[in-house]
Amino acid sequence: MFTITSSHGIPLDEPLVLPVPDTAAWREVEALGMDVALLYHSWRLTPEERIREHSGALNLAVALRESGQKYHAGPGTVA
Amino acid sequence: MPDLERLLEHLVRAEVEFVVVGGYAAMAHGSTYVTFDVDICAPLFGPNLERLHTALAKLHPCHRMMPQELPFTLPAVGEQGFKNVYLKTDLGQLDCLGDLPGIGDYAFVLAHSIALKVSFGECRFLDCPTLIRAKEVVGRPKDFLVAAQLRAILDADSAPDSHP
Numbered sequence: 001m002f003t004i005t006s007s008h009g010i011p012l013d014e015p016l017v018l019p020v021p022d023t024a025a026w027r028e029v030e031a032l033g034m035d036v037a038l039l040y041h042s043w044r045l046t047p048e049e050r051i052r053e054h055s056g057a058l059n060l061a062v063a064l065r066e067s068g069q070k071y072h073a074g075p076g077t078v079a
Numbered sequence: 080m081p082d083l084e085r086l087l088e089h090l091v092r093a094e095v096e097f098v099v100v101g102g103y104a105a106m107a108h109g110s111t112y113v114t115f116d117v118d119i120c121a122p123l124f125g126p127n128l129e130r131l132h133t134a135l136a137k138l139h140p141c142h143r144m145m146p147q148e149l150p151f152t153l154p155a156v157g158e159q160g161f162k163n164v165y166l167k168t169d170l171g172q173l174d175c176l177g178d179l180p181g182i183g184d185y186a187f188v189l190a191h192s193i194a195l196k197v198s199f200g201e202c203r204f205l206d207c208p209t210l211i212r213a214k215e216v217v218g219r220p221k222d223f224l225v226a227a228q229l230r231a232i233l234d235a236d237s238a239p240d241s242h243p
Contacts, residue, residue: 020231020234023234025227025230025233025234026231026235028231032227034224034227034228038111039111039232040235042109043232045109047197047204048196048198050106051107051198058081063080
């Protein structure tokens with residue numbers, strides 16, 4: 001079991017226990033500042049479900065990037 | 080808007096022989112990083128190159144690494160195929176690699192791939208251990224982060240009774 005006691009540097013009210021092995025690899029992911037709970041969520045999905053979620057995230061990222069480009073294109077530009 | 084899933088579907092339906100590598104493969108294994116393109120390893124010569132060309136024909140493929148972004152056309156008769164092809168298509172970017180630097184040629188990549196069922200059928204992806212090595216070989220900071228996630232996924236996969 002891998003126990004998370006804080007998120008974004010803030011202690012959690014209650015530790016979150018993930019049913020994955022408490023190994024050096026999972027500790028490294030946490031030490032690198034990555035969201036361990038998000039990685040656990042992704043690991044539980046099937047490849048097809050991951051691809052579907054990725055498509056949604058990619059669409060959002062592209063839309064945000066385009067919106068940001070419009071915003072920074074010049075003063076008075078409506079994003 | 081890119082649609083990488085449909086881009087791969089075009090390749091599968093045209094029976095192109097390939098293995099998905101890179102960030103898209105990492106995502107399929109469970110990495111949380113979003114990737115904006117698809118990298119594949121494939122024989123980039125002969126009939127497979129022709130199938131790749133046919134698969135992409137309606138997607139306006141062009142060489143995105145060339146300043147003029149020339150259309151993707153087959154090599155002239157008598158010429159060899161490509162070592163690598165970096166394409167821009169209507170459905171997103173597709174990077175086609177003849178081999179994986181520091182890892183091996185297409186035959187090695189194929190031997191270290193797994194078939195995954197996805198929405199449009201079965202598709203081959205580089206296996207997790209080899210993908211970790213590939214990410215470590217490339218060695219950019221973002222590759223180290225993805226490799227760290229994949230090592231954790233590998234641990235979880237191999238833990239008894241842990242897989243959902």
